[in-house]
Amino acid sequence: MDGSLLPAIQEPPIKKIKPSTNMTINFYLNEVTSSKTPLKVVLNDDISESLPLIEVYTGHIQNPKDISKTVLLLNEKLPIKELQHLKRVKKQDIFLCPITYTNEMTIQEYLKSLDDSFADIFDSFAVIHVPKQPPKLKKQFEDTKEYWPCNFHPDKYLEKLFSDNFFTQEESNMHRKYMYIALLNAKWYVMNDASIHDVPNVTLVVDPIIASVVAVATDNRKKHPTQHSTMLAIDNVARTQNGGAWSPDCELDEETMIPNSLLQCLKAEMPEINFGHRKFKSNRVTDDNNSGTENNETSSLDSPYLCTGYYIYMLREPCVMCSMALVHARAKRIFFCVDNERDGGLKSKVKLQTVSSLNHRFEVFTGFL
Amino acid sequence: MIDFMRQALELAKSALNTNEVPVGCVFVRNGKIVAQSKNSVNETRNPTRHAEINCIDEVLNYCQDRNIEYRSFFEDIIVYVTVEPCIMCAAALKNLNIKEVIYGCANDRFGGHTVIDVGDIYPNSYSLTAHSHAQEAMDLLKQFYKGTNPHAPQEKVKKKKTKQDEEKL
Ligand SMILES: [Zn+2]
Ligand SMILES: [Zn+2]
Numbered sequence: 001m002d003g004s005l006l007p008a009i010q011e012p013p014i015k016k017i018k019p020s021t022n023m024t025i026n027f028y029l030n031e032v033t034s035s036k037t038p039l040k041v042v043l044n045d046d047i048s049e050s051l052p053l054i055e056v057y058t059g060h061i062q063n064p065k066d067i068s069k070t071v072l073l074l075n076e077k078l079p080i081k082e083l084q085h086l087k088r089v090k091k092q093d094i095f096l097c098p099i100t101y102t103n104e105m106t107i108q109e110y111l112k113s114l115d116d117s118f119a120d121i122f123d124s125f126a127v128i129h130v131p132k133q134p135p136k137l138k139k140q141f142e143d144t145k146e147y148w149p150c151n152f153h154p155d156k157y158l159e160k161l162f163s164d165n166f167f168t169q170e171e172s173n174m175h176r177k178y179m180y181i182a183l184l185n186a187k188w189y190v191m192n193d194a195s196i197h198d199v200p201n202v203t204l205v206v207d208p209i210i211a212s213v214v215a216v217a218t219d220n221r222k223k224h225p226t227q228h229s230t231m232l233a234i235d236n237v238a239r240t241q242n243g244g245a246w247s248p249d250c251e252l253d254e255e256t257m258i259p260n261s262l263l264q265c266l267k268a269e270m271p272e273i274n275f276g277h278r279k280f281k282s283n284r285v286t287d288d289n290n291s292g293t294e295n296n297e298t299s300s301l302d303s304p305y306l307c308t309g310y311y312i313y314m315l316r317e318p319c320v321m322c323s324m325a326l327v328h329a330r331a332k333r334i335f336f337c338v339d340n341e342r343d344g345g346l347k348s349k350v351k352l353q354t355v356s357s358l359n360h361r362f363e364v365f366t367g368f369l
Numbered sequence: 370m371i372d373f374m375r376q377a378l379e380l381a382k383s384a385l386n387t388n389e390v391p392v393g394c395v396f397v398r399n400g401k402i403v404a405q406s407k408n409s410v411n412e413t414r415n416p417t418r419h420a421e422i423n424c425i426d427e428v429l430n431y432c433q434d435r436n437i438e439y440r441s442f443f444e445d446i447i448v449y450v451t452v453e454p455c456i457m458c459a460a461a462l463k464n465l466n467i468k469e470v471i472y473g474c475a476n477d478r479f480g481g482h483t484v485i486d487v488g489d490i491y492p493n494s495y496s497l498t499a500h501s502h503a504q505e506a507m508d509l510l511k512q513f514y515k516g517t518n519p520h521a522p523q524e525k526v527k528k529k530k531t532k533q534d535e536e537k538l
Pocket of ligand 1: 319322
């Protein structure tokens with residue numbers, strides 16, 4: 001790093017602005033505050049897209065009296081763990097198994113190989129399509145009905161999350177205000193750094209518990225290949241917790257870790273916004289067998305830990321590296337304005353928030369413009 | 370030939386001694402180590418300070434000190450890391466057009482090849498090879514998971530200590 005990220009403001013900077021970049025930012029600033037479109041969650045494919053189907057065998061039962069004992073026998077001899085959302089019975093038809101189960105055998109031979117008493121129960125078999133995954137939304141549940149009866153457990157939160165009014169008007173305005181600050185931050189850099197020609201990405205970190213901006217950072221990848229705004233913002237958050245790895249290349253406000261001159265500008269433009277973080281209380285212990293006293297537990301509970309509980313506002317969808325960094329940091333919600341078609345990690349190329357083996361999931365929202 | 374994976378494992382061990390998730394990494398160029406580091410997440414309270422990210426910073430300093438253009442420098446680097454790079458580190462290394470990555474054990478939770486293949490997104494992919502020291506790298510991780518991570522909030526440590534620690538890979 002050569003320390004030139006933030007050259008001192010010389011001369012009236014206005015004249016140096018690249019007109020098109022500035023117009024872009026002004027357009028965004030206007031859109032972000034005036035647009036009436038609802039902020040929308042970035043959809044999981046298994047929720048947004050039509051239900052995937054799978055081919056299964058069904059058998060028709062001759063005598064309705066045999067239904068309950070057959071179901072019991074099937075649950076014992078042929079349980080289908082991956083399709084537990086499917087009910088076993090539809091009138092006199094019984095769901096048996098995916099067609100892949102029988103290998104080279106016919107379904108009759110396969111059932112007989114499991115238990116002899118299957119032999120005389122069914123008078124005919126069929127191959128049909130059924131939903132491969134459990135329905136998650138009411139609408140999906142409706143769609144399953146034309147295929148096969150499914151179990152469905154409605155999830156109120158999920159229904160709301162996928163609706164257009166997940167956020168109240170007041171909440172929406174607040175999210176748009178934080179995005180506006182992120183844009184102001186970009187504008188400030190464009191005006192003050194002659195080497196920036198495009199709108200730089202900005203990451204703004206907010207602690208919703210105290211409604212305050214905790215950290216902010218601007219892309220610096222031209223000088224340092226991994227210093228994307230997210231990576232810098234996460235390091236600035238670490239700095240508010242007595243940590244941090246990168247040395248700042250300009251003077252930062254001690255409370256907010258925002259460059260002093262930028263902070264003054266933001267505070268002047270947005271006097272109603274709070275800047276600063278909850279007090280960090282260390283729970284660092286030297287003794288590994290520490291039993292965690294009463295005092296110790298309270299302090300670690302209300303002390304910030306990584307980005308747990310924090311909201312992240314970004315101008316552009318983060319790249320794969322930055323998206324995974326946000327998983328590691330355990331951010332709570334990510335908001336972004338513009339898609340990153342090249343290597344976006346939350347919508348465009350992959351949706352890390354839907355990868356089930358990553359055990360931290362956050363919610364991702366867009367739709368500011 | 371120098372056993373670079375051995376060196377990476379030594380770094381992982383020293384991470385374990387300071388209560389970090391034991392992952393070590395060396396960057397090698399023309400048979401010479403140009404950077405070596407270990408996980409420093411707890412020390413920095415920054416969850417992105419993985420061994421690979423630290424090594425990238427070391428290389429940048431190395432290049433700056435010698436007035437070398439870093440972009441082409443990275444393209445000749447072979448990375449030896451005790452655990453398969455996570456999605457974040459894999460993306461960072463691919464963006465730098467690293468030549469090759471050789472890892473000890475697979476990373477089932479966060480691996481940039483095992484969990485999702487970052488190579489599908491960044492086409493100029495490095496070659497990725499599993500190394501024979503897998504067991505040793507895995508044993509170090511297991512040793513770490515057995516203990517508790519003293520830096521996580523107390524309440525969470527109690528409830529699910531192994532999960533917490535694994536998240537730091
Ligand atoms: Zn990025
Ligand atoms: Zn990593």
